[in-house]
Amino acid sequence: xxxxxxxxxxxxxxxxxxxxxxxxxxxxxxxxxxxxxxxxxxxxxxxxxxxxxxxxxxxxxxxxxxxxxxxxxxxxxxxxxxxxxxxxxxxxxxxxxxxxxxxxxxxxxxxxx
Amino acid sequence: xxxxxxxxxxxxxxxxxxxxxxxxxxxxxxxxxxxxxxxxxxxxxxxxxxxxxxxxxxxxxxxxxxxxxxxxxxxxxxxxxxxxxxxxxxxxxxxxxxxxxxxxxxxxxxxxxx
Numbered sequence: 763x764x765x766x767x768x769x770x771x772x773x774x775x776x777x778x779x780x781x782x783x784x785x786x787x788x789x790x791x792x793x794x795x796x797x798x799x800x801x802x803x804x805x806x807x808x809x810x811x812x813x814x815x816x817x818x819x820x821x822x823x824x825x826x827x828x829x830x831x832x833x834x835x836x837x838x839x840x841x842x843x844x845x846x847x848x849x850x851x852x853x854x855x856x857x858x859x860x861x862x863x864x865x866x867x868x869x870x871x872x873x874x875x
Numbered sequence: 876x877x878x879x880x881x882x883x884x885x886x887x888x889x890x891x892x893x894x895x896x897x898x899x900x901x902x903x904x905x906x907x908x909x910x911x912x913x914x915x916x917x918x919x920x921x922x923x924x925x926x927x928x929x930x931x932x933x934x935x936x937x938x939x940x941x942x943x944x945x946x947x948x949x950x951x952x953x954x955x956x957x958x959x960x961x962x963x964x965x966x967x968x969x970x971x972x973x974x975x976x977x978x979x980x981x982x983x984x985x986x987x988x989x
Contacts, residue, residue, distance in 0.1 A: 796976050805879070805966050805980025806918065849917060853976045862931070863976055865910075865917030 766850045766866055773872040780837040782869050784850030787831045795826060796851040796863065797835045799844075806849065806865070809835065845873045877901070879981035881967050887987045893955035896984045900948065900969030907944055908978065909935075909952050910966040918966055924950065925973055954986075962988045 767785040774780040786795065796811040810817055810824045812833075817824045823836040837844050849868040854861040880899040888894050900907050905926055910918035921940070923931040926947035935942065939958070944950040954961055964985050968978040 794976060798978075803982070805968070805983055806978075807980070808977045811976055847917075851976075861973075861976070862920055862923070863908075863978055864920065867917055 766852055768848075768850050768866065768869045770867065771870040771872070773874055774837075774840045776842060776873050776875050777839055780840040780844065780871060780873070782835040782837075782848050782850075782871065783832065784834070785832045786850070786852050789830050789852055790854075793852045793854055795824065795830075795833050796853055797822070797824065798849045798851065798863075798865070799846040800849070800868070801843075801846040809848075811853075840871075840873045842873050842875065844871065846871060879967055879969055879979050881965075881981035881984050883984055884982065885985050885987075887989065888957055890959055890988050891956040893953065894957050894986060895951055895953045896965050896967075896986075898950045898952070898967030898981060900950070900967070901979055904969035904971055904979070905947070906970045906973050907950050908968040908970075909942060909950070910968065910980075912964040912966055912983070914963075921952070923973075930973075957986070957988045959988050962986055 794811050794813050797809040798806040800806045809821050810819055812824045826833045847868040847870050849865050882897050907924040909921040911921050912918040922935045922942050924944045927944050942952045964983040966983045968980040970978045
């Protein structure tokens with residue numbers, strides 16, 4: 763599985779959009795980008811995933827560059843409850859039994875009032 | 876729908892004592908995972924089960940750690956004997972099958988070894 767690089771920490775004002783970057787320059791054609799987050803004292807929570815098209819759900823939007831070497835997770839209107847560690851993960855495609863969700867160090871996002 | 880349930884939430888033991896953690900996955904989820912999370916780091920995969928079969932246990936320290944998933948539902952992770960360095964959070968997760976990357980995690984079991 764390709765490795766990812768994320769900034770160790772970021773902050774954002776409440777109500778503004780939080781844009782969390784992730785570099786995955788060695789990503790292969792059949793690898794998906796997944797995002798999870800972990801709020802303090804809880805287990806990680808799945809947010810969103812994508813292959814090459816931009817994706818949106820009720821939690822966030824995922825923007826993947828055309829060359830797929832980087833992506834951005836967007837929380838459109840950040841609230842204090844979005845304070846968490848956000849993990850960007852690259853995972854081999856759906857039909858590989860060897861595929862794993864491997865976490866890095868993530869980005870610690872702080873939302874300020 | 877009930878989520879992944881883990882117990883105990885907290886456990887404090889003396890070194891060299893045994894300890895066990897229990898996990899009840901989401902109903903119908905065939906794949907179960909145990910992760911270890913040290914303070915300030917991301918979770919690390921210890922073992923993955925497909926139904927009752929351990930299909931990936933390469934990261935499980937087999938000299939002192941063991942796991943089982945009888946009948947392909949609940950799972951138990953055991954450490955015997957515990958060492959100081961085992962102090963961490965032990966996370967259980969489940970997914971519908973081995974193909975999906977959408978894992979559902981429990982709240983974890985925090986172990987402190989004195």
